[in-house]
Amino acid sequence: MKKKINKVIVVEGRDDTANLKRFYEVNTYETNGSSINQTDLERLKILHEKQGIIVFTDPDFQGERIRKIIMSAIPTAQHAFIQRDEGVPKSKSKGHSLGVEHADFTALEAALNQVETSVSPDRNENGLTISDLMAYGLVMGSDSRKRREFLCTELRIGYANGKQLLKRLNMFGIGLEEVDQAMKKYGNVIQ
Template structure:
């Protein structure tokens, strides 16, 4: 599988894992201390070939993703669930620990942010009704929702924005919430 876009990863081990799974070029952020020089390289890559951000499903990975999104809002995103990135010995988490087939599946399910302004379909009331915010199980439910919709984990404040950015329709949202409810989370 050949990927035309340049994949942004956190480090060298992630690059090794990506190149093992697919034919692609990468840009490494060298962790969450992402420099302006790296952000400029990402912006240039976006103009020339397009970019897919593929960071670890942890706080530093989400922070890197947010910084890149702020500076280059049109980048695409690939996500892997936390359990698919845990090291075999249980000591560590990251893209570098993922199976090749999981990396390929995540890169096939890439999301392109929707940048057009339109009426928000999914309201905060919908999120509350779905027990995704202001509920004792909200974090667990948001984690699973992110896996079902392949949009990654987000906190309660950012969930509505993430659903909008990735163009999740009300129907897709309702189906995912129904699946959540059947899982009895």
């Protein structure tokens, strides 16, 4: 018996849909790769109003590009993220693509169980600042990239560079307490 997902999941292509349908009873909306346009955004707005949408794009440049476009047009959309290593093809014959189509059930389940809702930055009363990121060594440090990778993996928000991280944390309403909890784990990992 497959688990039913009531919201529409926004994916990049039919292989992503096929993989999700192996494990879930789900409706998807395919953006057909990076070719998302105004018509797609209008349709997604309607789907979001009627059923809700979960953006579940690949953990690569194009997937992030699509996510940002949708996030800008539909700020209350929900988001699921797989880690880069969870989207790697299991066999060489599948090519070099990276994405939802290659994720196993465990990775998909973890991503869908950790769905985040973005909020407009002005609605987030616990807004983080660049000073907060500096205090945790997430920017302007010799190992900042490694720290960001760890934090983004812990919070399952997809990798973000220094500029993107502050915006993404605030958009998802992630406060200082959650960052602090995750970074305490980082301290244990590196010792």
